[in-house]
Amino acid sequence: MPRNAVWRALAGWVAILLCLGVYWFELNQTHRSQLDQVEANVRLRAEQTVHALALQVSTMVEKLDYLTLQLGQSWLAEGERTFRRTVSVAQHALPEGAVVQVAIASERGEVLFSSLVPEDATVAATKVSIADRSHFAVHLNRAESGLYISHPVLGRISGKWTVQFSRPLHREGRLEGVIVVSVSAEHLSRALRDIFPDPADVALLLRDDGAYLARSHLLEDVLGKSVPADRRFLHDHLVSHGFYDVVAPVDGVERYYAWRRVQDRPLVVSLGLSKSAAMATVRESVRSSGLYNLVATVALLLAALWITRLYLLKSRQTAALAQAGERLEFALEGGDLGTWDWNCVTGENRCNTRWARMLGYAPGEAAPDFATWDASIHPDDRKQVHEALHAHLRAETRQYQTTYRMLRRDGETIWVLDRGRVVSRDEAGRPLRVAGTLLDITERHVVEAALDAERLRLTTLLQRFPGGVLMEDAAGRVTIVNRGMCELLGIGDDPAALQGLPHDALCARVGPQRAAWLNVPDARSEGERRRSVELTDADGRSFEIDWLPIMRDQRQLGRVWLVRDVSDRKQRETALATLASTDALTALPNRRSFMSSLEAASSTLRSNPERQGVLLMIDIDYFKRVNDTYGHAAGDKVLCHVADLIRNGLRQQDAAARLGGEEFSALLLGVAPADARLLADRLRVRIAESSVDTGEGRVAVTVSIGLAALDSAGAEVALKRADRALYAAKAGGRNQVRVYTGEQP
Incomplete structure (x- = not known):
């Protein structure tokens, strides 16, 4: 063998191995980056969701605090009969089953009134005392002058697990008793479960000492218990929010957790998203990519070995070497691809082994003609494929490329990406030979279908959101808007027609009054932080508007507006205030x-x-x-x-x-x-x-x-x-x- 041919072969192998090493290093880094990116997105989604959940819990507690305060003042000012009617009105203003009991205890802890005891019965006959309960004792000697939220307790009158919201009753500076509003722990958990119905994900409402108040799933397994003592929010009360990854001791599911304290309340809201569910798609994609690249690498090495052998044995055979170089070029360009070479005159269609294996044939078993390929095309896609091929044969397109379904020999359907180009034509421009590649993209198609389904679910969620949703990208252009926002802004357009519209153009279209809803804080004075406002329009309707930026690493990716009509809630609050006075x-x-x-x-x-x-x-x-x-x-x-x-x-x-x-x-x-x-x-x-x-x-x-x-x-x-x-x-x-x-x- 010529020495220079051996040195060239060795140099070629060194170059191939070096390139493969760099390629696999970069591929591994890419996979790692994909996993990290998805994990970061999951954490961001958990943080944003738990933030919104904390705001909802804060609003709920404020309502209960206001209700407890007003009922306590009503007890001190009115008789029991009037107070019972006041309690009934207040309970009807809240969701059914939320408040289990409203009770009044004397300064000694004896229950003087219970909404569970009929009007014609006497509470004293039950001889119930709550003097040993923490939600009563904490108000003695003014140890707690405001609203106190207890651990879940089993009610002595109701017989249900409830969370006690209690306040002291003072008259002229003297303690005359305690009012207790018992909120169903199951109701709190059901509210969380309605938001997170999948048992793989879990939402928790905790006291700041770690005691469970509510859990979206398996509530009965945690009542009376606390989270493990190693949770950060149990020790560092200066930190308002954070993350942790653990395997839940309740159900053994590993999750990403985001937690946030409820402002001005001794409560913590925690949301756990299942790791396996969140990372399943990307891990499967990484696995498929690794397998695909491994097969391609092995094929490449085998091809290189075969070419080296041909090169060393037939270095003088220029034609054979050119043919081998052509095959190597196809292998390098396509990786693990099936190849085909169609003679348009004779109808012969020669395909490589990979092409045959894609369709379930052993090497050499498939007939090397055009009919074999044509018969394998799914009947529903055959017209589309023929149109794309004939358009290229007529030189209407630069190359032939289409995605379609093929039927394997065993009846299984696969998705393929088929590419080709006319290699030679006669003097009249008629095609003589067409060559191309075939790639199995079934797994990628499944992933893309899953992404399409996810986008459809997101669109459905936005359309059914009880209010208006508007999202803009970092450039201030509309990316998502639902029908509810169009109605609230008084726009008759289809939501899809507003996508891509600049922020200023949208404000001009809705008019100055509603354009004020879409004001963006000045980053130089206020910073890009969440903002909530309440506005009243000319018709007297009240709206609650939440604005929040979408941030990643101190970089704004866009912004979201959530608009809700709260007129009914305002009317109920006004009615309660009137009732209290x-x-x-x-x-x-x-x-x-x-x-x-x-x-x-x-x-x-x-x-x-x-x-x-x-x-x-x-x-x-x-x-x-x-x-x-x-x-x-x-x-x-x-x-x-x-x-x-x-x-x-x-x-x-x-x-x-x-x-x-x-x-x-x-x-x-x-x-x-x-x-x-x-x-x-x-x-x-x-x-x-x-x-x-x-x-x-x-x-x-x-x-x-x-x-x-x-x-x-x-x-x-x-x-x-x-x-x-x-x-x-x-x-x-x-x-x-x-x-x-x-x-x-």
Whole structure:
């Protein structure tokens, strides 16, 4: 053998091995980068989702805190019957099954009221005490003055696992008891499960000491337990959010976890996404790529070995060497490809072994003609393939290339990428020979189909989102918009027609009022951080708008707007506020609301001594006889009748209220005591001369009225003075008006 041929062969092998080494190193780095990228995307998705979940939990706790506060004040200001109606209204304003029980405990821990005990039963008969419960004990000695969230406990009245939201009840600085709102742990878990129905993923709601409050799946396995003590959020309370990867001890599933503390609450929300589910597609892709490249490398080495042998044995055979170089070029370009060479004149179609194996034939078993290939094309794709081939044969395309299905010999269907080009033509331009390659892309097609399905699921989710969704890329162009956003923005266009629209053009299309919804914070002053606002449009509808940037490594990739119509929620909140400040029976302001007005009037008098004001205390005489004689229903009608007479007997700028029981009060502003005395006498006479039909007979009642002038001494002093005058009126024979002179006992 010529020595230079041997050296060339060795040099060629060194070059091939070096190239393969570099190629495999780069391939491995690419696979590693793909895995890291997918893992980063999963963590980002978990972080964004747990952030949104933490905001939802914060909103829920704020609602429960507001509900607990209002119910506690209502208990202190109203009777049990009125309070029970207030509790019923509040429970109907919340999702069904959310609140299991509303209970009131005395300062000794004895349960005075429970919404689970019927109105005609007595709570005291149950002899239930919660003095040993942490959600009661924590409020003693003012250890906890605000809302306290307990561990899940098994209710002694309800018999259900609940999370207790409790607040102390204070009157004039003295603890009078504790209000407890019991929220179903199963309801909390069901809410998480509705968002994350797949058991492979899990959402957790925890106390900041690690105790489970809710779990989207397997709640019964964690009630009364805590997460392992090595979780970071149990030790470093200065950190608001983070990640960890563990195998869950509850179900043995390995997950990526993202956690976040709920702002201003001793709660932690954690979301775990299954590693196996999240990484399955990319791992399968990496495995397939590795196998594909391994086969290609082996084929390449075998081809190189074969070519080397031919080169060394037939170095003088130039034609054979050229043919071998041509085959090597096809192998290098296509890797693990099937090759075919079609003689258009004779119909002979010579294919390599890989081509035959793709279709399930042994080497040399398939007939080397055009008909063998044509018969293997899936019947539904044959027309498309013929059109693409004939277009190239007519020189209408630069090369023949198409993707279609082929039927293997065993009946299995595979997807292939077929490429070819006319190698030679006759003088008239008719094709003589066409050569090409065939690549099995079945696995890649499966991956692409899975990605298409994922995109379809995302599109379906956005379209069914209960509100508007708008997403823009880093350049400010619309990438995703759902039908709900088009309706909220008042755009009649199809959402697909808005894709690619610049931000400024979109704002111009929706008009200045709704363009304000899409304002983007100035990064120089505010930074690219999440923002939530509430706006009201010209029709009085309220909208909650969340704006958040999509960030990766301090680089903004885009931004998202979420718009929800919260008009119904606002109306419910307004109704609850009205209910908390109004007496449910008479529709007059209640004691708490009236005291606020009295405090404001006293403050005005302190700063403007020249102004005048008078406070009336009004009490129905012998009202207990009405209840005893005619029943409580008749008594309620009498109370409403007297309330209407008081309301209609006052001036427009005066204020009346029911302080409790049969006791009323009126605040007269800008009137001297003498004139107020005349007004009070007219009101007393009007009530005495009237009667009300109770259904059990007509009832006439009288009232006693105590009158006290307002001064800089304050509301409480004025109330005591008017009460003393009222006491004097009762002691003097009732049905009369007495003025406080400073001489009453």
